[in-house]
Amino acid sequence: MMGDKRPWVAYVGPFPYPEGAAASRRVLGVAESLSLAGLDVVIASGAGESSQDEGRVVAQQDGIVYCHLNERVAENWPRALRRLRYAWMGGRTVDWLASQPTRPKAVILYSGYSPYLQRLLPWCKGNNVRLIFDAVEWYEPARPWGYLTSPYQWNIEWAMRRLVPQVDGVIAISRYLADYYHDLGLQVAVVPPTTSTIALHDWQPSRQLRLCYAGNPGTKDDLGAVLRAVANLVVQGASIHLTVAGPDAAQVMSMLGGPSGQQLPWLSTPGMLNHDDVQKVVGGADFSVFTRRKGRLSQAGFPTKFVESFASGTPVIANLTSDMHLHLREGLTGFVCERPDSVGIASALSRALGLDEAAMRSMREACISQAWGAFHPAGYVDALRDLVDVGIST
Numbered sequence: 001m002m003g004d005k006r007p008w009v010a011y012v013g014p015f016p017y018p019e020g021a022a023a024s025r026r027v028l029g030v031a032e033s034l035s036l037a038g039l040d041v042v043i044a045s046g047a048g049e050s051s052q053d054e055g056r057v058v059a060q061q062d063g064i065v066y067c068h069l070n071e072r073v074a075e076n077w078p079r080a081l082r083r084l085r086y087a088w089m090g091g092r093t094v095d096w097l098a099s100q101p102t103r104p105k106a107v108i109l110y111s112g113y114s115p116y117l118q119r120l121l122p123w124c125k126g127n128n129v130r131l132i133f134d135a136v137e138w139y140e141p142a143r144p145w146g147y148l149t150s151p152y153q154w155n156i157e158w159a160m161r162r163l164v165p166q167v168d169g170v171i172a173i174s175r176y177l178a179d180y181y182h183d184l185g186l187q188v189a190v191v192p193p194t195t196s197t198i199a200l201h202d203w204q205p206s207r208q209l210r211l212c213y214a215g216n217p218g219t220k221d222d223l224g225a226v227l228r229a230v231a232n233l234v235v236q237g238a239s240i241h242l243t244v245a246g247p248d249a250a251q252v253m254s255m256l257g258g259p260s261g262q263q264l265p266w267l268s269t270p271g272m273l274n275h276d277d278v279q280k281v282v283g284g285a286d287f288s289v290f291t292r293r294k295g296r297l298s299q300a301g302f303p304t305k306f307v308e309s310f311a312s313g314t315p316v317i318a319n320l321t322s323d324m325h326l327h328l329r330e331g332l333t334g335f336v337c338e339r340p341d342s343v344g345i346a347s348a349l350s351r352a353l354g355l356d357e358a359a360m361r362s363m364r365e366a367c368i369s370q371a372w373g374a375f376h377p378a379g380y381v382d383a384l385r386d387l388v389d390v391g392i393s394t
Helices: 021-036 079-086 091-099 113-126 151-166 175-183 223-235 249-256 275-284 296-300 304-311 342-353 357-374 377-389
Strands: 008-013 040-045 058-061 064-068 106-110 130-135 169-172 187-190 209-214 240-245 267-271 287-289 316-318 334-336
Touching: 008 021, 008 091, 008 113, 021 040, 021 058, 021 064, 021 106, 021 130, 021 304, 021 377, 091 113, 106 113, 113 130, 113 151, 130 151, 130 377, 169 175, 169 377, 175 187, 175 296, 187 377, 209 223, 209 275, 209 342, 223 240, 223 249, 223 342, 240 275, 249 267, 275 304, 287 304, 287 342, 304 316, 304 357, 316 342, 334 342
Parallel strands: 008 040, 008 106, 040 064, 106 130, 130 169, 169 187, 209 240, 209 287, 240 267, 287 316, 316 334
Antiparallel strands: 058 064
8 A cells, every 4th residue: 555655645536547538537537736736546346247357456557546436336226226335335445444544634526425434534534634625517407307317417416416415525626616615714715627648649631620629518518519510511512521429320310310321421420439549539630629518517517628729739629618618719729609609619710710720720739738838737736735635725
């Protein structure tokens, strides 16, 4: 176990690790900041699939190791039983914490919400260990009555409004979440998604405007609006190619309203790709493009795809949600969609179509510069050191 020479932090929750899309990359970015702050970090992923290697520590990089605790044992159970078992999650994590030869300086919880918090709050208080919540989103139901009918939504609301205010500090991914918990008297550090992998990719100009979308649109991104905007411009004679990585071809075509097997010359749908291949797609594109519907979910979160696009030197075309206005500057690091619909997207794309090679290279360099200043883990060392170590930071 780590912690023999440096104080250590336990980063826990039901997230997958080291693979697992945005969740694992969020945790790694914060862990890198903590390591630079002089703390060892043990990432205890509750998404392990086997108890055979439970708790076995695997070294990842200097100051960071991980293990699996197999909290998610009911993933294949019937829904009712799965929900019942979910209420007991976090117990193995507390047992693991209690078994360590030295207590951590702090426990940071990512996700987990009410089940984890109900177990971690008394354990941390009883052992004089700081408990910090990593707040990265605040889900809301698709319809107002969802608050009454969804046990998962009850769990979220109870955690965010009643249990999180009892922790010692919050890492907030957005100013929206930071303001909410700061107003409740909590110590807060604002940390957007971060990455230590920042580098211009081998981009070459093309006569086509090459766009990409990478990720799972879920309920946040309106990928259909992007598809319709591109389709309309292509019909008008614009030379555009869009690569959509994540959803399969049938899903993409259903968003566009076409037959599932239809092939379109302006559209590529490679499906789910590993992270390295996604970065190649993003890094080689002229722009990443996405829009998000306005609402609490989009304001509270912060898109990882935005950060990773900048970190590859690829400017972004999007509407402004969350704290994106601090980074997406019209004509400098991308283009702003004034409306999050196909009309607003098409307008922004038309401006992008008018760029020459020199302007595009300038935008790419500006994105890299912004990524180094705003999204590298080194920029959040002091804020996280204060959050873990001592009292209220100013």
